[in-house]
Structures are given as structure tokens and as C-alpha cells.
Amino acid sequence: MSSDREALKAEFLRQAGFADAQRIPLSGDASTRSYERLRTPGGASLIFMDQPPALESSVCPPGATREERLALGYNAASRLAAGSVAAFVATATYLKSRGLSAPEIIAHDVVAGLCILEDLGDGLFASLIAGGEDERPLYEAAVDVQVALQAETPPDVLHAGEAAWPLLTYDALAYKVGADTFLEWWPKFAGLPAFGDEAVAEWDALWEPVFVRGEAGAAVFTHRDYHAQNLLWLPARSGPARVGLIDFQDALKAHPAWDLTHLLQDARRDVSAELEALMLERFLAARPELDREAFLADYRALAASNAARILGRVFARQAILGRVHYTTYMPRTWRYLERNLQDPALSDLKTWFDRHVPREARA
Numbered sequence: 001m002s003s004d005r006e007a008l009k010a011e012f013l014r015q016a017g018f019a020d021a022q023r024i025p026l027s028g029d030a031s032t033r034s035y036e037r038l039r040t041p042g043g044a045s046l047i048f049m050d051q052p053p054a055l056e057s058s059v060c061p062p063g064a065t066r067e068e069r070l071a072l073g074y075n076a077a078s079r080l081a082a083g084s085v086a087a088f089v090a091t092a093t094y095l096k097s098r099g100l101s102a103p104e105i106i107a108h109d110v111v112a113g114l115c116i117l118e119d120l121g122d123g124l125f126a127s128l129i130a131g132g133e134d135e136r137p138l139y140e141a142a143v144d145v146q147v148a149l150q151a152e153t154p155p156d157v158l159h160a161g162e163a164a165w166p167l168l169t170y171d172a173l174a175y176k177v178g179a180d181t182f183l184e185w186w187p188k189f190a191g192l193p194a195f196g197d198e199a200v201a202e203w204d205a206l207w208e209p210v211f212v213r214g215e216a217g218a219a220v221f222t223h224r225d226y227h228a229q230n231l232l233w234l235p236a237r238s239g240p241a242r243v244g245l246i247d248f249q250d251a252l253k254a255h256p257a258w259d260l261t262h263l264l265q266d267a268r269r270d271v272s273a274e275l276e277a278l279m280l281e282r283f284l285a286a287r288p289e290l291d292r293e294a295f296l297a298d299y300r301a302l303a304a305s306n307a308a309r310i311l312g313r314v315f316a317r318q319a320i321l322g323r324v325h326y327t328t329y330m331p332r333t334w335r336y337l338e339r340n341l342q343d344p345a346l347s348d349l350k351t352w353f354d355r356h357v358p359r360e361a362r363a
Contacts, residue, residue: 009050012114013038016107023048033083037119046106051083051113059084062166066173077177079168081249086110086163088249092117093160094221098152100145101234101244110163120244125228126269133233136275141243142231142263143279147286148240150256154221158251169218170254172211179207179305182312189316190361199356206349210301214255217298222254227266256287257295261303265336267310267329273339300343307337330363 013019021038026047038046057073059082069076081087085108095102103117125142129135158165183203187194195203223230225247232244260283264276280299284292311333315326341350 005050005052008112009048009114012107012109012112013048013116016116018046018048018116021046038116045119047103047117047119049085049088049115049117051085051088051115053083053111053113057082060168062168069173070177074177077173079170079174079250079252081165081251083113084110084165084249085113085115087165087251088115089163090158090160090165091248091251093163094154094158095245095248098149099239099241100148101232101237101241102248103244103246105160108163120232120234120246123233123244125231125233128233129228129269136278138228138231138233139263139271139275139279140282141233141240142226143260143282144286145240145243145245146226146256146259146263146283149223150220150287153219154253167221168252169215170222170224170252170258171215171218172208174252175211175214175302175305176204176207178309178313179211180312181317182308185312185316185320186357186361189320190357190363192357192361195356199352202352206352207305210305213298214258214302214305217255217257218253220253220256222252222258223248224250224252224254224259224262226259226262228263228269255298255302256290257299257302258306261299261306265303265307265339267307267314267333267336270332297343297345300340301346304337304340304346304349307333307340311337327363334362 010019013021018038018040021040024037024039026035026037033049033051035050036048038044038048040046057075060069060072060076060079064072064076069079074080075082089105089108089110092102092105096104101120103120106116106118108115125135125138129138154167156167158167180203183195183200186192223245230245230247232246234242234244260280264271264279280296284290284295311330315330315333318326337353340346341353
């Protein structure tokens, strides 16, 4: 870290009243953010988030055309927030206004990319389950959060004081550029020849109706990275507030199935087909207004596209860049993808994968 960045952080902490806090680095993910735990002299614990703005490409301006988004880069095309502190603060404020457990914002500087927030603890769902906690009550609570979130139409813009962030739509272009990263990165990782023009054209034609349906159904607030490593168990709270929410700055309006695809086909831990089915039934029982068969068809198709995106953009790309631990998640993600492709409605997509990605090239 540059001395200038460290000086900026120290001054921010001083102005916020935490110059004397002990700073304990925390492990991060594949993003450009970093975190520290702050221990105050009085014994309080807080989280210090550092998101250098210059490390990410441009976000999507509201109203940008397809061509403008593509020219700006992956973040704009996918409608990712590029780690924006404004997005994090505004989204946290909205979630808390809904009675949900996003961290309270203690201090922030949108321009500098710095934020101090409530420490929700270390009770990540993934860690608790690995330690022997019964997974079913945790997943039931996570599904109930989805039901609560989807009970109200979200605003077009999220506000938190001077911070404001547009809640854009997860549209067909965002789905496409995500899934298309499989075409770019999987051959490089698996040692396959690049996909030819005919294979790419067929890929585009097969996915297009899936993405159109995804965009058409985009009506609910969507966390976008809703899985067991971004959910914390807060048993002292009640109802949906028992689930602590983090890493939600990329939120959009999206199809009601999208967050469930992340939760129930978690690339970082096994979720059995039996648990997945039970949780989908719980969700649908709480949302009887949804067309059950149409919803499940969309869920499987969007989950398949998400698996392709994760295999390409997240895992193959990161492995090629040297983060080889991502290869351990690949077999699980392929199993999820293949589970989805058993849907007869996706038989042509299954044929595409069988033709172009042989078994030995599926990690």
C-alpha cells in the first residue's frame, strides 16, 4: 500500500474519532477492497473498509446505451458498482430501513473510498455449518429474507444523506456479458481451442431467450452475491433480521430467482439437491402469486447462466491470474451446471456443452 493511501486512511480515522483504535487486517476476497477490524480503547469492535476508487473501471451511468456500456468496460456492461462506497452506504441504509441487518454506517468518505461500519461478528453461515451447525434453519432464515425483500417494490434510487445510488435493472446485456466470460476464459484455462464463430453464434442464440426472460422478470431488490459467505447468523435478533447482510454494493433490480440461484447453488459449498428443493418450496409457498412452473424454469435457466459466468469470470480467470485455490470450487460448479441442464427445456444448451466442452475439460 502506498504511503499516501495509508496517510489518507489515518487522517480519515482521526477525523472520525478512531485514531487510537487498534487496526487488525482481515482476510479478503478477489475484489479490490480490503478490510480491517478496529478495536477501540473502550473495547468496541468496528469494521474499516478500504476501496480505492481508481482500482476499478467505470460504473454504468443511468441511461447509458449498450454501446456506451461496452466501451466503458465490464463493470458498466454488467452494471457492477465497482466497489463504490456510495453504493454500499446507500444500499445499507435501504436494507436497514426495511428492518434487515445490514451494518450500521458509522462514518464514510465516498470520494476517498473509505467507510467505518458496524461489526456484525464472525458468524458466517459457511463457517457455522462447517463447524457442525444445522444448515436447514440458517437456509430457512435466508429464504425468509428474500421473501421480506421481495414484498415491496424497491425505489429507483437509494439514498443515504448525500450518498445516492441508482438501483439499475439486471438486464439482458448484463446477463450476456457475464455468461460470455465462459467463452473467453474457459478455453484458456482448460487448454481447449478458442470456440469458433459457429459455436459462439449458437451460444448466443441459445442464451438469448433466457436473458430476455431474466430482464422481463426484473422487479425486486437483489443482493446479487447472496450466499453462505456473505450471510451472518445473529441469533439474538428476530425474524429476517437474524441474517446479517454484507457485500451487497452491487445490488440491482432483478428476477426474483437470481439471489436464490446464488444461495442454493453456492459455488463455495455443497448444497444438496434435497435442500435446494425444500428451500424453493419454502419460497414459493410464501409467494403464491408467482407462477410456479414458470418461476422454476427461469430459476434453472438463470442458475445455469450463473454457473457459466462463475466458471469463466470468477474461477478460470482468477486461476489463470494465479489464484489457484479457485480450482477447488470448479467441480462443484460444474455439477450445479449439469444439474440445471437436465431440465428438458435446456436440452439444446446441454448439447452445446457436450459438443464443445468434453468431460475431461470440465475441472
